[in-house]
Amino acid sequence: MLTDPQTCLTAVRARDSRFDGWFVTAVRTTGIYCRPSCPATPPKARNITFYPSAAAAQAGGFRACKRCRPDASPGSPEWNVRADLVARAMRLIADGVVDREGIAGLARRLGYSTRQIERQVRAELGASPLALARAQRAQTARVLVETTTLPLTQVAHAAGFGSIRSFNDTMREVFAMAPRELRAKARISAVTPDGVDPAWHHLQLRLPFRRPLCVDNLFGHLVATAVPGVEEWRDGAYRRTMRLPSGPAIVALRPQQDHVAARVWLRDLGDLPVAISRCRWLLDLDADPEAIDADLGRDPRLAAMVAGAPGRRVPRTVDGAELALRLVIGQQISTRAARTHAGRLVAAYGVRVADPDGGLTATFPDPAVVADADDATLAMPQRRRDTLRGLAVALASGDLYVSTSADWQRARDGLLALPGIGPWTVEGVAMRALGDPDAFPASDLGVRQAMAALGLPDRGTAQLRASAPWRPWRAYAVQHLWASGSHEINRLPDQARSDG
CATH class of the missing domain: 1.10.340.30 (Hypothetical protein; domain 2)
Structure with a gap:
């Protein structure tokens, strides 16, 4: 992941979209984090903390910017070009393994101990595998809240949350809005158009x-x-x-x-x-x-x-x-x-x-x-x-x-x-x-x-x-x-x- 402060600062000042997904910019005076290409006026350098992942920024107490939607940016290209433990772990997390099988299942698939995986992932990404999976769940939930008419209980299930309470708490923490507030602001389309087999979720x-x-x-x-x-x-x-x-x-x-x-x-x-x-x-x-x-x-x-x-x-x-x-x-x-x-x-x-x-x-x-x-x-x-x-x-x-x-x-x-x-x-x-x-x-x-x-x-x-x-x-x-x-x-x- 890209964490060199000067390179990151240059990318932010240029609003360079090529760096979206490489890192996020957390602004201490506002408590939000943004993608590098955020159209808002670039903050002063002394107020910025760069994080290697959205999950790390969330763990640091920052919420996602409502304007640039850093949670919706393309993923880091870093995981496409590497075959080491962290890259393989990130691909499995993206594939939902932590949600389905937990950290133990992740470790079993990778052939390492849970302690080794936790240590290496946290060292590089500033967040644990569980936190990374949680950030992914939040992004999935936001997409469903804003683009479908699914009942919010079904949204929570689809995104991988174990309970409505954890779903609501996470959405408020990450986006500073409750799911109902996010939906009220969005223009949504129907989940299942007329004539589609109701056995399918569309x-x-x-x-x-x-x-x-x-x-x-x-x-x-x-x-x-x-x-x-x-x-x-x-x-x-x-x-x-x-x-x-x-x-x-x-x-x-x-x-x-x-x-x-x-x-x-x-x-x-x-x-x-x-x-x-x-x-x-x-x-x-x-x-x-x-x-x-x-x-x-x-x-x-x-x-x-x-x-x-x-x-x-x-x-x-x-x-x-x-x-x-x-x-x-x-x-x-x-x-x-x-x-x-x-x-x-x-x-x-x-x-x-x-x-x-x-x-x-x-x-x-x-x-x-x-x-x-x-x-x-x-x-x-x-x-x-x-x-x-x-x-x-x-x-x-x-x-x-x-x-x-x-x-x-x-x-x-x-x-x-x-x-x-x-x-x-x-x-x-x-x-x-x-x-x-x-x-x-x-x-x-x-x-x-x-x-x-x-x-x-x-x-x-x-x-x-x-x-x-x-x-x-x-x-x-x-x-x-x-x-x-x-x-x-x-x-x-x-x-x-x-x-x-």
Whole structure:
């Protein structure tokens, strides 16, 4: 986290939105904390305390600014580029693990003692994991209070509060307003429009990001590789099903100028924080594109690509195990064939979902189900079938862990130990499931062709040396390399139709 006082002060005086999410500014004379880009007149330096997180400012007795809404800023990009204990803990907290399983569950997943995790998280962020989870609950609650007509008792449950009293006390402490006061000031929309299955909770949200955002390859990749029944592109939005802790969900994500408009259908409102976290991860919305582009643009071989399409993100996944299985299904076959094979698996074993607003039919099967899938469903060479089953068994048993909080090296080693899985699959998982910003699928045909077109070595150690200047952002460099080709993953479906 950014805590150098002079750098922070400079950012605040410039109202620089690039630093939103890196730190918050607490003003001792007013008792509030703001994001760096707050439009209010910058306070005097002697009255400022910089905190590494909103939770730390709240623990210091400060409340959120009503004007700049620091609780609604994009998350810190720091957690996207690190694989240490604190970064992994933050990704798990964002995914709701502390709310569901407590600190003991967080420690169990990370393989450390609760004392070690408490100490390291507090040392870096100025707040405990419980305080960080509480700050996240407060933000989720505010979104629900201000954008839905849900009864406040349901808002408290959905945000993860254990009681109405703790919900009310936290909202007053963090926002200096009771939930009813927040709602009275907001313009709200209905939760469930007419004609929608009442079994679903329907919510509309805004997912902020740091500009610029290049939507072409981000949404284009997700749509071009979409599994029938699980994903679709409809009316300018990428839609997909998800398996969440309390049941299935459907999300529709539509890019806008300064945010992604999200529509979410949930069986259980308590899954909302998890759904938001996974959608943000899927679209890489917490990245710092200006920093990434600046580093990549220093290489004259990439400079024109970066300048021509600033803000490229890495298209990720909402489920690491699903992505790993799909990559194995797609080994050495076309994108279209991979979709067909995966769609057949979904049709046979996916959990059925009644889509209230489109053509989605099921969630992707659980690894344990894939491990026992019938040969007739897995119409592929025996060797790849064996690889798929071996991977599914490892994922289902817990021997292999490929979620956002996994140890990157341990996950790579575990994948490589499985017969039939090589560097292409491993780096694909590392890039899109683990979130390693330096993942580099060197053997990928599109990467090799693009590097050759730039006059660069396209294989072996010479290729790796040529990619060294792009570190630690090689996963983002890959997006630019892929985009130099004509594959459909590089364009939105609407663009492809208008161009063709």
